[in-house]
Amino acid sequence: MVGEEEGNRSARSVLFDSTDPVVLRALRRVADSAGLRVLDGASIEAPDVVVVDLDLPDAIAVVEQSRRQFPLAFIAGHLGVPQRERWIAAERAGCDLIASRGAFAAQLVRRLPAPGEARRRRVRLAESADLPGRIGLVAGDVATPCGPVALYQLRGILLAVEDVCPHAGATLSRGELTGSVLTCPAHGSQFDVSSGERLRGPADCAIRVFDLVEEEGSVYLILGPDLRN
Numbered sequence: 001m002v003g004e005e006e007g008n009r010s011a012r013s014v015l016f017d018s019t020d021p022v023v024l025r026a027l028r029r030v031a032d033s034a035g036l037r038v039l040d041g042a043s044i045e046a047p048d049v050v051v052v053d054l055d056l057p058d059a060i061a062v063v064e065q066s067r068r069q070f071p072l073a074f075i076a077g078h079l080g081v082p083q084r085e086r087w088i089a090a091e092r093a094g095c096d097l098i099a100s101r102g103a104f105a106a107q108l109v110r111r112l113p114a115p116g117e118a119r120r121r122r123v124r125l126a127e128s129a130d131l132p133g134r135i136g137l138v139a140g141d142v143a144t145p146c147g148p149v150a151l152y153q154l155r156g157i158l159l160a161v162e163d164v165c166p167h168a169g170a171t172l173s174r175g176e177l178t179g180s181v182l183t184c185p186a187h188g189s190q191f192d193v194s195s196g197e198r199l200r201g202p203a204d205c206a207i208r209v210f211d212l213v214e215e216e217g218s219v220y221l222i223l224g225p226d227l228r229n
Contacts, residue, residue, distance in 0.1 A: 012112070015039045017062050018053035023078050026105035027051065034109045046070050049112065052077040052095070054086060060093050067094030067145075074112060078104040091124045094145070122213070122220040125151055125160065129217065140173025144221055149210065151219070152193050154180055160210040160221055161193050167203035 014036045018024065031038060039047055050066045052059055054077040066075055076097040077090050087098055099107040123144050131138065131153060138151040141163050148163040150173035161182075163173050170186035177183075180194045189203035196209040211222040 012048040013037045013039050013045060014049040014051060015043070015047035016051050017066070018051050018078065020053050020055075020078065020080075020101060023051070023053070023101050023104050027108070030105050030109055034112065047073055049073060049108075050075045051108075052090075054079045054090050054095075054098065055081075060086070060089050063090055063093040063095055076104070076108050076111075088124060091122070092143075094121070096121050121145075121223040123223060124218050125149070125212070125221050126219045127217060128214055128219060131158065131219070136177050137173055141171055144223075146208075146210075146223060149221060150193075152177070154194065157194075158212055158214075158219060159193050160212050161191070161196055162208040162210075164207075165189055165203060166205050166207060167201075172207070 012035050014031070016024065016038065027036070036049065039045060047070060050070060050073050052062050052066065052075065056062070059077065063075060063077065066073065074096050075094055077095045078099055078101045079087065080101050082100060090098055097107060097111050125142055126139055134153055136152060136154070138153050138158075140150045141148045142151065146162075148171070149160050150163040152159045152161070161172070163171055165172050165184045165186065167184065167189050168186055170184050172182055172184055172191070175183045175185040177193070180192050181199060182191050182193050184190070184203070187202050188200070189198070190200040191198055191207050196206040198204070198206045213220050213222055
């Protein structure tokens with residue numbers, strides 16, 4: 001009995017913001033094998049996983065609120081019919097996983113971090129089809145949960161760096177790029193976009209660089225559990 005109670009306390013918890021019977025039946029079937037403990041809506045415990053029905057009118061607002069309220073949670077949304085605009089909006093709002101309702105339970109089990117493993121989020125930055133042939137600045141001042149980001153492509157390598165100068169807050173992507181050296185348009189600070197290294201002042205620190213992954217036709221920024229790289 002003691003072992004069973006300890007197992008229940010250590011199981012990952014899930015909060016459903018969904019009433020879709022197909023999804024709920026599938027999730028309840030796999031909950032035990034996936035180590036998911038279903039929370040009551042009135043629970044004060046912060047969930048490890050939040051499931052959102054993205055077909056509901058206020059779904060994007062629910063995702064945004066859940067991300068603010070539970071910053072470490074793995075947020076997963078399901079759609080009855082894939083809608084590209086809603087899919088992208090949900091990712092930008094904070095969804096870590098989006099899948100069709102039929103495949104949702106299996107996808108959730110496959111993508112869940114292991115118990116105790118740091119959760120990481122993906123933020124869509126660009127379409128892979130837009131990248132071939134582009135050199136230098138690909139996109140600037142892109143809004144993300146960790147602030148504006150600029151995307152560069154140099155020597156076939158895609159790079160993402162913060163798009164705010166640490167000296168006085170200027171938008172770095174408006175500056176000149178020579179090789180990998182980016183010059184701030186306001187006061188001339190220089191940074192290496194491949195490493196973030198500060199090369200010349202008046203800025204006195206480096207800029208952040210971010211991990212990227214390319215999957216399923218899109219480029220994603222990878223964020224850690226504190227919403228930063």
